[in-house]
Amino acid sequence: MNPPSLEVEGLAFAYPDGHQALFGVDLRIERGERVALLGPNGAGKTTLVLHLNGVHRAGAGTVRVGGLEVAKPYLQEIRRRVGVVFQDPDDQLFMPTVADDVAFGPANFGVVEPELSLRVKTALDAVGVPDLADRSPMHLSGGQRRRVALATVLACDPEILVLDEPSSNLDPVARRELAEVLLGLGRTMLMVTHDLPYALQLCPRSVVIDEGVVVADGPTRELLADPDLLARHRLELPFGFSV
Numbered sequence: 001m002n003p004p005s006l007e008v009e010g011l012a013f014a015y016p017d018g019h020q021a022l023f024g025v026d027l028r029i030e031r032g033e034r035v036a037l038l039g040p041n042g043a044g045k046t047t048l049v050l051h052l053n054g055v056h057r058a059g060a061g062t063v064r065v066g067g068l069e070v071a072k073p074y075l076q077e078i079r080r081r082v083g084v085v086f087q088d089p090d091d092q093l094f095m096p097t098v099a100d101d102v103a104f105g106p107a108n109f110g111v112v113e114p115e116l117s118l119r120v121k122t123a124l125d126a127v128g129v130p131d132l133a134d135r136s137p138m139h140l141s142g143g144q145r146r147r148v149a150l151a152t153v154l155a156c157d158p159e160i161l162v163l164d165e166p167s168s169n170l171d172p173v174a175r176r177e178l179a180e181v182l183l184g185l186g187r188t189m190l191m192v193t194h195d196l197p198y199a200l201q202l203c204p205r206s207v208v209i210d211e212g213v214v215v216a217d218g219p220t221r222e223l224l225a226d227p228d229l230l231a232r233h234r235l236e237l238p239f240g241f242s243v
């Protein structure tokens with residue numbers, strides 16, 4: 001049997017200033033699952049995500065991606081396996097053309113022509129912007145930049161896609177179109193978001209963390225239908241939205 005895409009066991013972490021941000025987090029995501037990671041500001045979501053690609057080193061506990069432990073000797077392969085799409089595409093796009101940006105990751109991981117060009121084309125097709133290949137990433141709309149940032153990660157064929165606030169700063173049409181793209185990918189996903197309707201639309205399962213611990217883990221629809229849970233953890237559905 002395949003190992004789970006993500007297995008976090010007993011993860012605890014304190015920042016160098018002594019602030020304890022995670023207290024024994026457990027999280028298992030099977031291949032093909034789409035999971036939303038919810039929680040108020042300061043809950044520990046980003047801190048958790050930065051353990052998945054080895055930016056932070058666990059104080060205690062383990063993280064495995066597709067069965068491989070996040071540890072120094074395996075960091076290059078871990079970074080290929082964990083495709084983080086940052087909230088700000090500026091963090092991800094820096095080459096002269098879109099095609100160069102999408103090729104950058106797989107080229108770094110040793111992919112060569114003709115496979116490299118195929119990866120670029122497949123990734124841009126998957127996010128619905130094949131026509132942008134020769135454009136400068138600097139001169140794209142926010143929605144286009146978000147899609148290109150996603151393509152840069154897809155081109156590395158990650159085990160798990162980690163999306164940080166994918167719907168932020170998108171107009172309603174770009175937001176819906178991105179949801180359609182994400183649903184069409186058929187990939188394992190962990191989506192960090194404050195956009196609860198987006199979590200409901202995209203992720204059958206949600207995990208709520210608060211003050212560094214997992215406080216709920218279950219079907220998104222059930223969690224969002226629990227007003228006490230939402231109120232306890234500063235989660236709020238938009239006015240008039242019913243689950």
Ligand SMILES: Nc1ncnc2c1ncn2[C@@H]1O[C@H](COP(=O)(O)OP(=O)(O)OP(=O)(O)O)[C@@H](O)[C@H]1O
Pocket residue numbers: 015016017019020021039040041042043044045046047048
């Ligand atoms: N570099 C740091 N040094 C010390 N404490 C930090 C550092 N970065 C984050 N923290 C603290 O760790 C806790 C968790 O922060 P984190 O950024 O993981 O929360 P978050 O759930 O991602 O919040 P948000 O929804 O606002 O992005 C917070 O109390 C935060 O103040």
